[in-house]
Amino acid sequence: VVSSDGKALEIIDQQASTQLSDSLASRNKSKVYDSDLMKRLTEKLVNKDHACWSFYSREEVTNQA
Numbered sequence: 001v002v003s004s005d006g007k008a009l010e011i012i013d014q015q016a017s018t019q020l021s022d023s024l025a026s027r028n029k030s031k032v033y034d035s036d037l038m039k040r041l042t043e044k045l046v047n048k049d050h051a052c053w054s055f056y057s058r059e060e061v062t063n064q065a
């Protein structure tokens with residue numbers, strides 16, 4: 001959603017591709033998050049067999065840490 005500036009929402013609403021033009025930015029690396037904690041949590045998640053891997057690749061998760 002973020003990388004498409006909301007246009008990926010066209011799956012839900014056909015007007016999204018033509019009416020959404022706001023530039024969106026990821027907040028995953030925001031300073032409000034404790035980066036050391038996020039790194040530790042990412043390491044724990046990546047090393048487990050978890051249902052989230054049906055939707056996300058480990059690369060997607062580790063690139064956000």
